Amino acid sequence: MPSRQFPSPPPLPPHNRPLQSTLLPPLGAASAAAFSFLLFFVLCFRKISRKRTVPSDAKPPHRFSYSALRRATDSFSASLLLGQGGFGSVYRATLPLPDPKQSRRRSSSVDVAVKVMDSGSLQGEREFQNELFFAAKLRSPYVVTALGFSADRKHRTMLLVYELMPNGNLQNALLHRKCPELREWRKRFSIALDIARGIEYIHGLDPPVIHGDVKPSNVLLDQSFSAKIADFGLAWVKEENLDEIKVETPEKKGEVMVDSNSNYGGSVLEESESLTATTGFEEFSLGVDQSPESFLRSPEMSAEPPVGASPEENLIERKESDDEGKHLNDEGAVENAVVKDYVMDWIGTEVKKERPKRDWIGIGGSSSGGDRGIAKVDKKKKNSRKRLDWWVSLDDDKEDRIIKKEKRRPPREWWKEEYCEELEKKRKKKNKKQKNKREEMGMNGDDGTNGEEDWWPRDDEMYRERKKNKRSKSRSSKGSIDWFSGELFRGNSHDSMSGKIPMSGGVSSTPSMRGTVCYVAPECGGGAGSLSEKSDVYSFGVLLLVLIAGRRPLQVTNSPVSEFQRANLIHWARNLARRGKLLDLVDQSVESLDKEQAELCITIALLCLQKSPARRPSMKEIVGMLTGETEAPPLPSEFSPSPPSRFPHKPRSQKRLA
Numbered sequence: 288m289p290s291r292q293f294p295s296p297p298p299l300p301p302h303n304r305p306l307q308s309t310l311l312p313p314l315g316a317a318s319a320a321a322f323s324f325l326l327f328f329v330l331c332f333r334k335i336s337r338k339r340t341v342p343s344d345a346k347p348p349h350r351f352s353y354s355a356l357r358r359a360t361d362s363f364s365a366s367l368l369l370g371q372g373g374f375g376s377v378y379r380a381t382l383p384l385p386d387p388k389q390s391r392r393r394s395s396s397v398d399v400a401v402k403v404m405d406s407g408s409l410q411g412e413r414e415f416q417n418e419l420f421f422a423a424k425l426r427s428p429y430v431v432t433a434l435g436f437s438a439d440r441k442h443r444t445m446l447l448v449y450e451l452m453p454n455g456n457l458q459n460a461l462l463h464r465k466c467p468e469l470r471e472w473r474k475r476f477s478i479a480l481d482i483a484r485g486i487e488y489i490h491g492l493d494p495p496v497i498h499g500d501v502k503p504s505n506v507l508l509d510q511s512f513s514a515k516i517a518d519f520g521l522a523w524v525k526e527e528n529l530d531e532i533k534v535e536t537p538e539k540k541g542e543v544m545v546d547s548n549s550n551y552g553g554s555v556l557e558e559s560e561s562l563t564a565t566t567g568f569e570e571f572s573l574g575v576d577q578s579p580e581s582f583l584r585s586p587e588m589s590a591e592p593p594v595g596a597s598p599e600e601n602l603i604e605r606k607e608s609d610d611e612g613k614h615l616n617d618e619g620a621v622e623n624a625v626v627k628d629y630v631m632d633w634i635g636t637e638v639k640k641e642r643p644k645r646d647w648i649g650i651g652g653s654s655s656g657g658d659r660g661i662a663k664v665d666k667k668k669k670n671s672r673k674r675l676d677w678w679v680s681l682d683d684d685k686e687d688r689i690i691k692k693e694k695r696r697p698p699r700e701w702w703k704e705e706y707c708e709e710l711e712k713k714r715k716k717k718n719k720k721q722k723n724k725r726e727e728m729g730m731n732g733d734d735g736t737n738g739e740e741d742w743w744p745r746d747d748e749m750y751r752e753r754k755k756n757k758r759s760k761s762r763s764s765k766g767s768i769d770w771f772s773g774e775l776f777r778g779n780s781h782d783s784m785s786g787k788i789p790m791s792g793g794v795s796s797t798p799s800m801r802g803t804v805c806y807v808a809p810e811c812g813g814g815a816g817s818l819s820e821k822s823d824v825y826s827f828g829v830l831l832l833v834l835i836a837g838r839r840p841l842q843v844t845n846s847p848v849s850e851f852q853r854a855n856l857i858h859w860a861r862n863l864a865r866r867g868k869l870l871d872l873v874d875q876s877v878e879s880l881d882k883e884q885a886e887l888c889i890t891i892a893l894l895c896l897q898k899s900p901a902r903r904p905s906m907k908e909i910v911g912m913l914t915g916e917t918e919a920p921p922l923p924s925e926f927s928p929s930p931p932s933r934f935p936h937k938p939r940s941q942k943r944l945a
């Protein structure tokens with residue numbers, strides 16, 4: 288049967304073809320073009336954003352909107368002020384948390400602390416960048432978490448957002464507010480352990496991070512008084528074997544004896560580490576400017592670092608040695624005198640590097656500021672510096688302009704002997720006046736004190752002195768020792784307009800110096816050249832003594848001469864150790880004291896305060912000793928109850944009696 292073939296239908300006229308088939312080719316072409324455009328934009332965006340964002344190993348901190356933070360702080364209301372530091376004010380804020388399910392509706396909120404950094408000071412900017420850098424790096428229950436930031440060009444503000452630590456800083460809680468919780472020995476011990484763990488954590492990172500400013504006001508307390516380390520504005524990343532800025536430590540020259548098994552108090556020679564002062568920012572290519580020049584040491588800095596104690600110790604020690612014609616230091620009076628001069632000279636040159644008053648942020652009544660940690664700008668280095676200001680526009684030449692404009696006023700040479708004598712005379716004159724006054728009023732008290740209680744200046748007393756100190760400071764140099772707290776006030780940590788006393792206790796990091804006087808290790812006379820983990824260990828040692836004794840490291844009061852011996856906490860602790868009376872150091876207000884633990888803590892503190900960094904224990908070893916995993920070594924022989932004393936020490940009081 289012949290197959291029937293159906294004739295194929297005639298082609299449809301164009302206007303009769305289905306719409307679909309007509310539109311398909313151009314649609315396809317258009318979508319392909321759109322897709323390739325999109326791809327092109329995505330690639331471009333990724334390329335740009337890759338430059339601007341942090342490297343893969345670091346989570347970029349969250350960027351908050353300025354208006355959200357302003358709202359959350361009630362326009363930076365003074366009633367929400369938590370504290371005031373050298374470079375800005377810190378406010379309590381409540382931020383609404385977006386509900387993960389219904390992103391538009393907000394169901395809960397979180398309390399945070401917002402630090403408003405001063406955008407007018409170079410160092411404020413540096414600290415901001417530094418904090419931001421470490422915010423991306425550090426995650427530990429013993430370190431205050433930085434949640435994010437905001438940088439607002441229009442308002443010229445830099446803000447950092449942290450987890451809220453409801454009990455503020457340790458300095459305040461211990462010395463000003465005298466929180467009853469801290470009377471419990473157990474609490475103090477657990478705080479010591481928290482801090483040790485925090486520092487152990489940062490030292491244990493690869494590469495290690497050095498905090499550079501360990502002190503009670505940089506330790507914050509949470510709801511249950513657990514401690515966390517804060518303020519990484521001066522922290523830096525320690526890197527070895529990089530040839531950018533290589534600084535030889537004395538250890539490198541083989542001058543320091545190190546025990547290869549244990550770091551403290553040993554005698555077996557070990558090749559010491561060669562420190563390279565590098566910021567680590569180059570490495571992480573964050574573009575954060577922690578420029579190398581701030582770590583460069585001036586030619587005189589390459590001299591042997593001091594083996595003496597911290598500047599305050601030196602001051603006291605000098606006074607003592609002059610009075611007695613002897614020196615307590617076993618390591619040689621002549622050598623020490625040279626070293627001390629070197630430290631004092633260094634402080635002098637650094638204090639000169641004060642910054643002019645800049646346009647500070649007007650929020651919260653911040654006052655003008657100075658700088659800290661800035662060494663002279665080396666132009667060559669500056670040009671080669673990497674900088675990626677992706678969140679805030681920093682004027683590249685700002686630094687130079689400020690330095691050129693800077694009018695340097697010769698600072699008050701407060702570190703010099705004459706000034707000490709002047710102060711001493713003033714103090715005596717004041718004492719005499721007070722004594723006469725008391726006698727006129729028929730009051731008893733021949734030395735101006737009523738015994739042990741009055742040895743510690745009361746808060747109101749101290750605040751009065753601080754106010755006085757502040758007034759006189761406006762006349763003299765910005766950097767001056769607060770002789771009553773034994774710490775150095777930086778001009779900008781006060782509100783010079785309102786006369787407010789900073790809530791953090793007014794204790795600020797030393798101007799133009801990495802660290803804080805009294806807490807800074809002797810080898811850190813200047814720059815980061817000799818900074819190492821062991822510098823943090825030294826500072827931890829001072830902090831530990833402060834925590835145990837419940838007093839400042841240096842307190843010069845209107846007290847009898849015998850009390851003057853106790854003015855320097857470190858000296859006092861060493862003397863007590865020599866006399867086998869360690870427990871005399873413990874704060875009288877401490878309850879339920881565990882004597883064994885207290886002795887252990889003071890022993891650890893003294894080990895940390897050894898002049899040779901190599902002899903100090905590592906933070907890991909300290910944590911081991913505090914937790915009881917490792918046994919604490921005996922005190923170094925110079926602190927043992929019967930010291931092999933070369934110089935028979937006669938207390939000043941005895942000398943006078945003679």
Ligand SMILES: Nc1ncnc2c1ncn2[C@@H]1O[C@H](COP(=O)(O)OP(=O)(O)OP(=O)(O)O)[C@@H](O)[C@H]1O
Nearest residue numbers: 370371372373377400449450451452456791795796
């Ligand atoms: N996350 C926080 N939670 C609660 N209070 C805080 C927080 N951060 C800072 N503060 C308070 O604000 C004060 C000022 O902090 P900031 O870090 O600016 O200065 P500082 O460390 O005291 O001084 P400096 O920066 O000069 O060393 C602190 O001492 C503390 O009392």
